[in-house]
Amino acid sequence: MSASAVIPAHAPAILPSRGGIAGALSDTFWRRPKVLLFLMLLPPLLWLGIVYLGSLFALLLQSFFSIDEFSGLINRQFTLKTYGDLFQAANLDIIIRTVVMAASVTLASAVVAFPIAYYAARFARGKWKALFYLGIMLPLWSSYLVKIYAWKLILAKEGILTWFLDKLHLGWLLDAWLSLPYVGGNSLSVSFTGTFIVFVYVWLPYMILPIQAALERVPGNLVEASSDLGASPGQTFRNVLFPLALPGIVAGSIFTFSLTLGDYIIPQIIGTSRLFIGQAVYAQQGTAGNIPLAAAFTVVPVVIMGFYLWGAKRMGAFDAL
Amino acid sequence: MTSAVSFENVSRHFGAVRAVDAVDLDIRPGEFFAMLGPSGSGKTTCLRLIAGFEQPTGGSISIFGERAEGVPPYRRNVNTVFQDYALFPHLNVLDNVAYGLMVKGVSRAERGRQAEEALKLVQLPGYGARKPGQLSGGQRQRVALARALVNKPRVLLLDEPLGALDLKLRENMQEELKLLQRALGITFVFVTHDQGEALSMADRVAVFNDGRIMQVGAPQDIYERPQSRFVADFVGSSNVLPPEFVARHGGARRWASLRPEKIRLGEANGAGVSGTVRARSFLGATNRVTVEAEGVRLHAVVPAGLPLPDDGAETRLSWSPADLHLMEEA
Known part of the structure; x- marks a missing residue:
């Protein structure tokens, strides 16, 4: 069979051109992929650069101004006086309270999230996996405020939790807890314990999802290999699963830690009258009209997160990425 | 003489799928035993039953005379070389090899010494500081072997360990594994779908199909006197x-x-x-x-x-x- 016999008389062109502007544009982009990338990135970069980072720098700038205590006017001269104010006992108290809360919320979230993420990554298949995602995401679909007010009712003295514990004859346990200094209060809804519970509830999905993603990437045969080499399940967790899930835990903790550091609504609605950083910022820029101090307060979480990430990197949390 | 591994009427069913179906098997101490079969024939499930990753749904398994049902993998003096090596990516080569000793509580100095020795055995001395990601496929394979051998297992299980290597390397490793097995005297159980590999390396071969053993025997036996059409066709592509x-x-x-x-x-x-x-x-x-x-x-x-x-x-x-x-x- 000769080659010419195979090709029909009116064969399609070997390199057919696609006419029109769209065709020419497609060809240009194909030849110069960087042009396409640049065009696609331009709008978000403008947004990020000007609106987002720009306002952050404006804020940073404000924190180096100070307020005239008599006139209440902003003195636009660079000074570190406002940062000095942060170290006044009342303000330092707010910072420490917020950091301790953020750290406990992060720790509790990690402990609660790990088994859930572990189940989802290693065992859940098909409809159970779908159910897992639904269960994690569903709370995110409803309004944040609605959830917090719902919790206020749950945690109130007349709320379902107190009622339930009473039915279990465990009311004395709750009373004993509430009578403790600092974590206690008249009821859960006006105690730091209540604030803590609601923080953990609200941020938990942000911890579960990154851990699940990290565990998903751990090949199942590493767990088998560890077991094969004589490691008990506990040893396998410590030596294989935990180190490999660490980037996910760190990623999740960045969310829970920084979100708790900045939140001002939850402690406003559930908790004591003692302030957290977010509330201090709100009060300083609103009623007190002290924009520089509000700005300085805002810088605190940014600096803390900077140190946190630096520490996490030093610990090798990002090595397995 | 007690068998190294003994299966009595062992089955492993996954729902309706009979991955291993009423298998009887005796592996002698110190022999190089190959399990040969196409994919899905049950050979890997048999290996996993010996390692303890799977539990039989019926029958009984003994390892050196001790009943092994219900015993978790970490309490079996049996080690596995995995198909894709399963090296721990976050540990360096030395810590990978020393892992088994570490979880048994051997001191750092002692396990470092033994791990280095095991690396020498597989001809990778001085590679301890590298991460698995920096090694070639052949080197990873050797590390996986060292990691298993350092525990001095009574039975070493190898799950298609040479499958991912190129031809030349595979031939070298076949020879080396054979020599290693002779020198150490450990019972090797080797799973493969490559009949050439099974015939050239093993003292005895079991040919698997559909969850059952079709024939067990010395390589010459299997090759020259196949008992069934399947064995004749699968081993050496005979004319049936x-x-x-x-x-x-x-x-x-x-x-x-x-x-x-x-x-x-x-x-x-x-x-x-x-x-x-x-x-x-x-x-x-x-x-x-x-x-x-x-x-x-x-x-x-x-x-x-x-x-x-x-x-x-x-x-x-x-x-x-x-x-x-x-x-x-x-």
């Missing part, structure tokens, strides 16, 4: 001849196996048939010729350099009657 054909050409009315290299082309003497050449392929040292004769496709392997008939040509195939192996399968 139907009973009618065999009956016409001087045998009983039974299925028979005729090895391709036992067929001579173009000679009139001896038992034989005439047929038409359908295809020829060059295999390097040999040529394989496919001939259709009396409705049966036969493969003949002839040394390269001998003249070959053209495609479509008539030729005569002959063999000595002794080479026509009658199988038990009716």
Whole structure:
């Protein structure tokens, strides 16, 4: 069979051109992929650069101004006086309270999230996996405020939790807890314990999802290999699963830690009258009209997160990425 | 003598799927035992049953005379070399090799020394500080081997350990594994789908199909005296001849196996048939010729350099009657 016999008389062109502007544009982009990338990135970069980072720098700038205590006017001269104010006992108290809360919320979230993420990554298949995602995401679909007010009712003295514990004859346990200094209060809804519970509830999905993603990437045969080499399940967790899930835990903790550091609504609605950083910022820029101090307060979480990430990197949390 | 591993009527069913179905098996201490079969034949499940990753749904498994059902993998003095090595990516080579000793509480200095020794055994001395990601496939394979051997297991399980290596490396490793097994005297159980590998390395081979063992025996036995059509076809791609054909050409009315290299082309003497050449392929040292004769496709392997008939040509195939192996399968 000769080659010419195979090709029909009116064969399609070997390199057919696609006419029109769209065709020419497609060809240009194909030849110069960087042009396409640049065009696609331009709008978000403008947004990020000007609106987002720009306002952050404006804020940073404000924190180096100070307020005239008599006139209440902003003195636009660079000074570190406002940062000095942060170290006044009342303000330092707010910072420490917020950091301790953020750290406990992060720790509790990690402990609660790990088994859930572990189940989802290693065992859940098909409809159970779908159910897992639904269960994690569903709370995110409803309004944040609605959830917090719902919790206020749950945690109130007349709320379902107190009622339930009473039915279990465990009311004395709750009373004993509430009578403790600092974590206690008249009821859960006006105690730091209540604030803590609601923080953990609200941020938990942000911890579960990154851990699940990290565990998903751990090949199942590493767990088998560890077991094969004589490691008990506990040893396998410590030596294989935990180190490999660490980037996910760190990623999740960045969310829970920084979100708790900045939140001002939850402690406003559930908790004591003692302030957290977010509330201090709100009060300083609103009623007190002290924009520089509000700005300085805002810088605190940014600096803390900077140190946190630096520490996490030093610990090798990002090595397995 | 107690068997190294003994299966009695062992089954492992996954729902309706019978991955391993009523298998009896005895692996002798110190032997190099190969489990050979196509994918899905149950050979890997058998290996996982010995390692303890799977539990049998029926029957009993003993390792050196001790009943192993319900014993978790971490309490078995059996180690595995995994198909894709399963090295811990966050640990360096030395810590990978020393892992088994570390979880047993051996001191850091002692386990470092033993791990270094194991690395020397697999010819990777001084590689301890590297991460698995910095090694080639062949090197990772050796690390996986060292990581298993450092625990001095009574039985070493190898799950297609050479599958991911290229041909040259694979041939080297086959030889090395064989020498290593001889030197250490550990029972090796080797899973493979490569019949050449099984025949060249093992003291005995079990051929698996559909969750059952079709035949167990020495490589020569399996190759020259297959008991069933499946074994004849799977091991060495023998010509499986139907009973009618065999009956016409001087045998009983039974299925028979005729090895391709036992067929001579173009000679009139001896038992034989005439047929038409359908295809020829060059295999390097040999040529394989496919001939259709009396409705049966036969493969003949002839040394390269001998003249070959053209495609479509008539030729005569002959063999000595002794080479026509009658199988038990009716």
